[in-house]
Amino acid sequence: MPSLLDRLQKALAPDYMVERTIASGGMGTVFLGRDQRLDRPVAIKTLRQEISTAVTLQRFMQEAQHLARLNHPNIVRVHDAGEADDLVYYVMDYVEGETLDARIQRSPLSLTETQELGRELLSALALAHRSGIVHRDIKPSNIFLSDGRSMLADFGIAHTLDKSTALTQTGQLIGTPAYMAPEQFAGGTITPRTDLYAVGLVLFEACTGRRWDQFSEPENGDWAGVPATLRGALTRALQLDPAERWPDADSFARALTGVRPRALTPAALALLPLAALSIWGISHVLSSETRSAGDVAVFPFEAVGLADSTLGDHLSRLTASYLEASPGMSVVPIRTSFQDWRASSLPPAARVARLSGDRGAKYGVWGVVRPSRGGLEIQLYCIEASGRNRLETIVRGDTADRMGVAD
DSSP, rough: OOOHHHHHHHHHHHTTTEEEEEOOOEEEEEEEOOOOOEEEEEEEEEEGGOOOOOHHHHHHHHHHHHHHHHOTTTBBBEEEEETTTTTTEEEEEESSEHHHHHHHOOOOOHHHHHHHHHHHHHHHHHHHHHHHOOOOOOOOOGGGEEEEEEEEOOTTTTHHHOOOOOSOOTTTTOOOOOGGHHHHTTTOOOOOHHHHHHHHHHHHHHHHSSOOOOOOOOGSSSTTOOOOHHHHHHHTTTTTSGGGSSSSHHHHHHHTOOOOOOOOOOHHHHOOHHHHHHHHHHHHHHHHHHHHHOOEEEEOOOOOOSOTEEEHHHHHHHHHHHHHSTOOOOOOOOHHHHHHHHHHHOOOHHHHHHHHHTTEEEEEEEEEEEETTTTEEEEEEEEEEOOOOEEEEEEEEEEETHHHOOO
């Protein structure tokens, strides 16, 4: 009788070559394969036939649909899905690296690494939650670390907030008990804040190497080994009452830096073009200090989920030119800072601090540009060469005049 690998290879030929099994879980088996058309490695997941029912089949395909909808650099992407020879499958990115679980077993993460992990996970979840999807199985073994980036995987038991498409009902216990929020463990109502509790558990474990005493009151928890910068953010994330946790993933992510975002007034939003918005927070903070403190380095902004991948570079160059035009403010040549950035493999926050210091700049500026409600959202960071986060703010604007913005 042909093996599952042989059957899958026959079913997917000639588009994909199936090489070997790389993982097996409760719902399916994952194989290493190769996309023959694009000559690249891929991971191919197929549903275990012994558990194949109408509900499991629907849940399996729903996972593929969830992943295909969530185009984010910190979520494993799906490229193809189908059914052949009574096998259902989907094809996704092959992520080289290790799980967070394996990384923690070697040693806890540093403060900077934990902050970066949290920022990336919460950025991924912010997109999922806006799309009406709650992951509800966030744990170290579902997080992959590859090339300095974390990747969230396994949406197999994700919960949709659209009750018309939900596959589970209140009262069902689905997930990994050790990483469940109290309401999930009790079979209660699942909300985005359920995921935020799990992220709190993961970040606590990441920086201490041990698990949180689940369902304990944060005020009575053992916080030994948790940097003071993280303690406030995790305390709120681990509240037993969902209403007392962070309201959303973005708020939690901002809190991890220990810096409150500066709000722009509606009048400012109405009067300033997007280009001015992108440098408002930075110039507001730095204009008085930098004139006597030294240079600023501006690094290429990361463009996420945008058809125009060069927009981040354009906006960072524009930011540098605005700062350079400010009286008494000097800026590291943009070509130099871009070359430095692309030659480094450090995580973004650590990279900003290190490269700024290397060039004699007191501050480094970096940002992430994303689509947001028909427009653009720019998350800006200003980090001192010492590693201290001096400013984090989010500004939004219209994309109707992208050429004007880039100019």
